[in-house]
Amino acid sequence: MCASCRPKHATGTTRCCDVWASERPLDPMVTPCRTVTDVLPAATPRLRFREMTEADLPDIATLEIGGSRGATGWIEWNLNNYADHEFGLWIIETHSGEFVGDCGLTMQEVEGQWLVEAGWHVRSSLRRQGYAAEAAAAVREAAGDAGIDHLIAIIRPDNVASQGVAAKIGLALEREIHKNGGPALVFGADLTTSVGH
Secondary structure, three states, X not given: OOOOOHHHHHHOOXXXXXXXXXXXOOOOOOOOOOOHHHHOOOOOOOEEEEOOOHXXXXXXXXXXXXXXXXXXXXXXXXXXXXXXXXXXXXXXXXXXXXXXXXXXXXXXXXXXXEXXXXXXXXXXXXXXXXXXXXXXXXHHHHHHHOOOOEEXXXXXXXXXXXXXXXXXXXXXXXXXXXEOOEEXXXXXXXXXXXXXX
């Protein structure tokens, strides 16, 4: 990430210079710092990542995503995330093209502060096979490579499986909060100083 974009991205208040370029005359002195594909995680031994599209609606509808957005709203939210932040939740699928779920990065408000969150959802029939941890580890690596300093995961207290995924990718419990109508645990790690990402 370029120096001029880092403070703006950290607060989530504005978009990166490469997105601005489409909205203002191209400045030859500004080198775009990154694009959505720059942040897209590398493939893992079993999984690959790609941008979510409207064509993914039938698959997204199979996920337990919660909230009030619904599958169509979920896709729209992620398309907006790509445009606004150069990242969002990506589709995860096997190398043969089987839909597994989604995993990626989103901006989340936590007690008045905007932070980058790693999130994941795996189809219920494919859970407990290590897909979430495998995808989340790749996302954490991509976040560090993109210059994101601190990564969190917001998890409900009863979601023990996701707490395990957070621990496997090196996120530790930082605090308990109230978010979206209920208690939540915030796991996190500094990516610039933590070992083994």
